[in-house]
Amino acid sequence: MPGPTTYTSQPQQQQQQQGRHMLSHVNMQLDTYLANSDLEDLRAIVRSLLATGPTGTTSCFTSIARTRVQHSTPRKLPSPSSLFTTASPDSSFAVPTKALYDTLARARALFGVGLGFESLPILTSIINRILPLQWEIDSEMEDALIVLDADLAQAIQSCREQLASGSDLVKDMEGARTAVKALRDAMDNCQEVVESWGGEFPLEKGMMSIEGWKF
Incomplete structure (x- = not known):
């Protein structure tokens, strides 16, 4: 990651x-x-x-x-494969690991001090890891995705404030646009995949926060 x-x-x-x-x-x-x-x-x-x-x-x-x-903030983050596991060897449903919550904490540390764009690659990599997974309703995994969704909304808000700060916090504007596009693409892919197996898209707040946003 x-x-x-x-x-x-x-x-x-x-x-x-x-x-x-x-x-x-x-x-x-x-x-x-x-x-x-x-x-x-x-x-x-x-x-x-x-x-x-x-x-x-x-x-x-x-x-x-x-x-x-x-x-x-460590440059090297946990391997994407370490973020989720299964409840048992014969189960096909995903459950979150401690590595997921540690990774989310790193993203929060960034967007919490106004470095929203810097947090986006971390959140995007988590979403990309979700793509091949399935989970049960009212499960620990579903709860973890609710947390991720809230973090996405806060990260996007941090990005908006970063742009509006007027203090030259966004030096690489093209890099910022690339990060936002990668996040948007990851959420679009996630929605398509989840709906294909009959699941409910878990990132509605994040999607609403980024939908139609241009800068």
């Missing part, structure tokens, strides 16, 4: 220096707290800071988070 392709320009040197400057002055006691705190507590604190902090807190956080994600 391909890793995330970068369509954004590198953050300006000034922003990177600002991030390093801020990190170099974390109070020692606070740094000890950060190193020993529960992850859920840290998430709650960050959410509260973003909601109540002074003007500019959210944009500063997003810029630092975007830089971190661009450098820390």
Whole structure:
């Protein structure tokens, strides 16, 4: 499965220096707290800071988070064949694996900080892996596809905001168009294949989000 392709320009040197400057002055006691705190507590604190902090807190956080994600997101993702398995050796119905949810988490990390276009190749590769599969109604697989559908809608919204940001976040416009076309083609193929075996197309939200979108 391909890793995330970068369509954004590198953050300006000034922003990177600002991030390093801020990190170099974390109070020692606070740094000890950060190193020993529960992850859920840290998430709650960050959410509260973003909601109540002074003007500019959210944009500063997003810029630092975007830089971190661009450098820390693994380029090599799990093999497509590892994303799904079957409930038993004699079953023909697919079930999701932990690798699927780990891969979705990587896509979310990208579109969550405004790198929507970078998340599309990951989501497209998941859809392409679905094509030869079948699943049961009200199954774990169906639940996983509902999650994927919601992620697709959010990723497309992130792409739209990326385009509208006016901050030169989309450096390779042709690459962005190619990523969107590949995603649209994958969803079209998925719909055709699923309907051919009598299934219900599971990616309606994603399809509605991308249908007719041109830029």
